[in-house]
Amino acid sequence: MKRRTIKDLLQDYKKQLHHEVSVSGWVRTFRSNRFIALNDGSTMENIQIVVDFEVFGEELIKNIKTASSLEISGELVESQGAGQSVEILAKKIKILGDNFSEEMEKTVLQPKKHSLEILREQAHLRFRTNLFGAVFRVRSAISFAIHQFFHQNHFFYIHTPLITGADAEGAGEMFRVTNFDLENIPRTENGEIDFSEDFFGKKTSLTVSGQLNVETAMMGLGRVYTFGPTFRAENSNTARHLAEFWMVEPEVAFNNLEDNIDLAEDFLKFVIRYVLENCRADLEFLDKRFADEQKQKPEKDRAKQGLIEKLESVTSKRFRRVSYTEAIDILLNSKENKKGKFQFPIESWGADLQSEHERFLVEKHFESPVVLFDYPKEIKAFYMRLNEDGKTVAAMDVLFPGIGEIIGGSQREERLEILQKKMHEMQVDEEELWWYLDTRKFGSVPHSGFGLGLERLVLFVTGMSNIRDVIPFPRTPKSAEF
């Protein structure tokens, strides 16, 4: 008899009723020496196993403990009790793995409420809780939906390199990668560090973005994306920053800024709809948790919408598209700005928007996801396309309720001379990026792309509030456990 997952069994249980079935999993609870709630991770739901004391005897029953692993076979029947449609009348029970009860007491596997901080300290065990089972199933579904979306739209997946010799990408502080014995770093005759002796024969770091690399692939393959880990060596110990995180970066030949905004909107809606359609049990659990969490907050800080309600509203509305200039006007004229409610008051056109401003626009003013575009060139990256006005660039940010910026992108500067001038002004090393400049020399094309930090999206969809709780093993300042 073939072992089945609990998800699979519950999905078409009608066909299996009164047949013998086999499942394996971990004991979540064992009530009254009779009812085992068994979970195998395939779904949020447990299956109830009914154990007859007479049949199995005290010795075996005694060893069925929380967190033990079992292999069960028995008859699938309609359940008498509330809370489940079917249950298994156990005929055979095999204990696969016992647990070490004393150590168990110190773990988050103990069936009681644990704080998110404690769960983080036991990140290797938190997969086994309802909450983190749900979070990581949803993260997996989001990741799959991302690939699915690009695949359906005829994009090619490009693996851009993580180890890079470039120092110039400018998106943030980089980690050094080296094979040197740090006790004995080779020196040149002048006493300088001799990087030619290092593994790659030069200084190397961990990438902060795959964009420049993926642009070269775009020049051959048209529609491409990269999806992989990126790194920031920034000492930001906040609930929004990770030193290692996953980023999705599509890049499309012949797309202008408007096409790019359309792509970003379609993309986000597709992925969120996918989760709504495919992760119902997990979302319902997360929705309830989110609601409970809101109740703990002072009324003014509570979210206006429930989690699922928020996801549904985002997928059904057209995002508001607003120029930076218009947004500044709205902010300048807002009560909040005039009454000094912003921590960083907006004084004039040219100001960089802070999270509080973005959230004001999204949550208060428009009550909708907002796409801001055409930002002042001074506050954006060198590769963004200069607009006709000479003072703004064809940049776009997608702002989401509760999150602020979830996507940042732009039409890229495809005109070689303007790009070189920009690099010069912003002190980006042209020699180091000779290969990037080449893409503008031989059949350069208008093109656009954006970046999405995966964890930001997972936060939004799961309603979690700390980014360390949506990545399996977070890397942050002073912490690289497991």
Place this chain on the structure above:
Amino acid sequence: MKRRTIKDLLQDYKKQLHHEVSVSGWVRTFRSNRFIALNDGSTMENIQIVVDFEVFGEELIKNIKTASSLEISGELVESQGAGQSVEILAKKIKILGDNFSEEMEKTVLQPKKHSLEILREQAHLRFRTNLFGAVFRVRSAISFAIHQFFHQNHFFYIHTPLITGADAEGAGEMFRVTNFDLENIPRTENGEIDFSEDFFGKKTSLTVSGQLNVETAMMGLGRVYTFGPTFRAENSNTARHLAEFWMVEPEVAFNNLEDNIDLAEDFLKFVIRYVLENCRADLEFLDKRFADEQKQKPEKDRAKQGLIEKLESVTSKRFRRVSYTEAIDILLNSKENKKGKFQFPIESWGADLQSEHERFLVEKHFESPVVLFDYPKEIKAFYMRLNEDGKTVAAMDVLFPGIGEIIGGSQREERLEILQKKMHEMQVDEEELWWYLDTRKFGSVPHSGFGLGLERLVLFVTGMSNIRDVIPFPRTPKSAEF
């Protein structure tokens, strides 16, 4: 009028015949001032654009050069010429990007044959050649098929961390990751390097495998896989080694070794079939290239099968399953071994198999993919499950023609005491891996998994022979360009 990809246009051209269509792309060739072969990367195939000299005039025609980018609209008509079914009679031509003819002469965009070495030096431009367009479209299809396979089989995708504090994984030399200023490394009072001052507060490296991490997720979610970059700081300057490469590692609760072999076989066949069904034009091009390459070789070194023929044969046959012990017998009794034809002669049971032995078994003896299992414990990793015989472990390697080992895996040692004994014998630090040992303490379960190096599979499917030609930007000793 919406711009369409060339792939899309060619697929349902019948509906579009005699309609006006719009495409953009790069000039591959321009013959007789009349016929442009335009490619946009969506497919191997070009679309022919017919240009009427009278309509467009000399000035514009002169500027249509190889590698230029164009936006075209015109009528789609049945083609008069050989080699294509349809062509576009241009009504509008816009030159999007010119090219710098002098520099162009030094690039691989020049329409002539370039060596793979030169193409590697211009990895940022090689996407624009037929060969590398095909290779990277196939790589993308393989990557998507991998996600698709696991998704269909209800696996969850887990992003395991790349930066690790563990030194003990034992799969190879690791790169150090640091935020230290190498000119000024902090020291403790004893004069030792003070890693507590580094970004993560300890020594950190780039991971060599996600397996140990993904096993913790398996304990909660049941069926999981990780698919991401891994690193080896080994000074191997060969056609088979990369310092940075992509690895797929599934891990399944309750699976024994046989289940694991079944999974590996199903997985490989699914992915290869997917490419056969979805990348026909690219495979036909690669098949021809492969055949041409074989002709250059001395007869004895030539592949017995064509590329597509090989892929089809692998997906249609059941892989031969052979124990290590049986394989050693075959090798000991082979003419090759007796006549001293092997560079490393097999002397007795216990020998580690070399690539020449694996290929002998696959290509000469069985003429089939082979799965070897139950290897001597001494030559395999600490986490592999000890068999009843006390001298072998439940390991498996899948061997492929022309490649040798393509997958390596095992049933894992789920019994805490035996695992600890093994770690002690093999000098693996138990304290560092406390969290890994925890997975064997609380409801430990039998489980199995394997690792597949993505680039090995891409080599096999594309028929390329150097691993640097199947990853966009290879990282190898003394080289981290682009």
